[in-house]
Amino acid sequence: MREFDYQRAYDVSGAVALLDGDREARFLGGGTNLVDLMKSGVERPARLVDVRELPLNRVEPAEDGGLRIGATVTNSDLAAHPEVRRRYPALAQAVLAGASGQLRNMATVGGNLLQRTRCGYFADVSSPCNKRDPGSGCPALTGEHHNHAVLGASDHCVATHPSDMGVALAAFDASVAYETADGAGELPLADFYLPVGETPHLETALPPGALITGVTLPPTPTAANSRYRKVRERASYAFAIGSVAAALDVRDGLVHDVRLAFGAVASRPWRARAAERALTGGPADAEHFAAAADAELAPARPLPHNGYKVTLMRNLVVAVLSELAEEAAR
Ligand SMILES: Cc1cc2nc3c(=O)[nH]c(=O)nc-3n(C[C@H](O)[C@H](O)[C@H](O)COP(=O)(O)OP(=O)(O)OC[C@H]3O[C@@H](n4cnc5c(N)ncnc54)[C@H](O)[C@@H]3O)c2cc1C
Numbered sequence: 584m585r586e587f588d589y590q591r592a593y594d595v596s597g598a599v600a601l602l603d604g605d606r607e608a609r610f611l612g613g614g615t616n617l618v619d620l621m622k623s624g625v626e627r628p629a630r631l632v633d634v635r636e637l638p639l640n641r642v643e644p645a646e647d648g649g650l651r652i653g654a655t656v657t658n659s660d661l662a663a664h665p666e667v668r669r670r671y672p673a674l675a676q677a678v679l680a681g682a683s684g685q686l687r688n689m690a691t692v693g694g695n696l697l698q699r700t701r702c703g704y705f706a707d708v709s710s711p712c713n714k715r716d717p718g719s720g721c722p723a724l725t726g727e728h729h730n731h732a733v734l735g736a737s738d739h740c741v742a743t744h745p746s747d748m749g750v751a752l753a754a755f756d757a758s759v760a761y762e763t764a765d766g767a768g769e770l771p772l773a774d775f776y777l778p779v780g781e782t783p784h785l786e787t788a789l790p791p792g793a794l795i796t797g798v799t800l801p802p803t804p805t806a807a808n809s810r811y812r813k814v815r816e817r818a819s820y821a822f823a824i825g826s827v828a829a830a831l832d833v834r835d836g837l838v839h840d841v842r843l844a845f846g847a848v849a850s851r852p853w854r855a856r857a858a859e860r861a862l863t864g865g866p867a868d869a870e871h872f873a874a875a876a877d878a879e880l881a882p883a884r885p886l887p888h889n890g891y892k893v894t895l896m897r898n899l900v901v902a903v904l905s906e907l908a909e910e911a912a913r
């Protein structure tokens with residue numbers, strides 16, 4: 584590992600100033616992803632600015648009735664927060680479906696959003712990879728890609744985003760607040776991750792040097808009837824091969840409101856807008872749920888070894904929405 588300097592920031596403007604203009608510096612959250620990448624040589628920062636002592640560790644009511652979650656709230660504290668569990672249960676479930684208890688105690692909300700892909704070629708510095716080394720190629724296209732993207736990918740990169748938390752945040756229209764030397768800004772999660780296109784190394788729309796300060800969830804009554812379901816290759820301590828965050832409001836047997844997002848199928852948490860459109864106003868039954876999933880998955884372009892994800896996601900959507908519809912009918 585390359586030698587590096589370490590500094591701890593105690594206020595937001597101080598943290599931003601410490602990183603400002605230094606391309607070789609990185610913010611350090613829980614370090615559960617960044618430090619691993621430093622050990623493997625994927626990340627080689629000359630300076631780390633530790634943000635864990637910033638006063639951003641609270642979950643608070645937002646002015647519009649939603650919730651504001653500070654960037655340094657740990658994944659454990661987020662999942663345990665009574666308002667998150669009561670009003671956005673799929674978010675608590677998504678966070679608890681990730682990593683392990685020890686990791687969740689360290690990992691922060693900001694770091695979780697910015698964690699890097701788990702594509703094996705990305706983590707192996709002896710291998711080409713367009714995301715790590717632009718223009719070097721994408722060996723996953725013809726190599727190991729059973730857990731790679733089926734939606735929104737390009738010939739330049741087919742990696743998936745690994746966050747479980749981000750999938751629930753996408754379903755609930757979260758936005759990400761940040762601070763730079765030029766002032767504060769906010770990005771809807773829908774615009775936070777950039778499309779892959781020809782530039783997979785450019786992952787987010789955050790300005791250079793931006794510190795994530797928090798995530799805001801709008802008040803969404805439908806979110807109270809929500810669920811996160813993750814499929815993985817081991818029962819615990821494994822990343823998703825497919826996941827769904829869903830919230831459903833059924834009235835008189837018809838879908839009044841629905842929120843749906845997919846995980847582990849694209850370079851970002853995938854908001855399933857086509858499925859939501861197909862569902863809204865129609866009958867809350869398995870046939871309709873399957874047709875909506877098909878509408879979302881129609882543009883899927885699987886590779887030779889990950890076509891199973893299309894069937895998996897269709898079945899997940901039907902299962903999760905059917906359970907939510909049953910609960911709504913009780
Ligand atoms: C064995 C293992 C299993 C895992 N399983 C899962 C899983 O199943 N599901 C899942 O979702 N995740 C999983 N994870 C990933 C884990 O959730 C992430 O490593 C963690 O959320 C990252 O948070 P962190 O605070 O440790 O980030 P760090 O590692 O500190 O930082 C990650 C990135 O975010 C940047 N950063 C951190 N904070 C800020 C900020 N406030 N503003 C701007 N930039 C910032 C850093 O510079 C770095 O680039 C797993 C990790 C491990 C090691």
Ligand code: SF4
Pocket residue numbers: 700702703704705711712713714715720721722723724731739740741742783
């Ligand atoms: S899928 Fe993306 S991250 Fe993986 S090797 Fe290809 S370019 Fe790199």
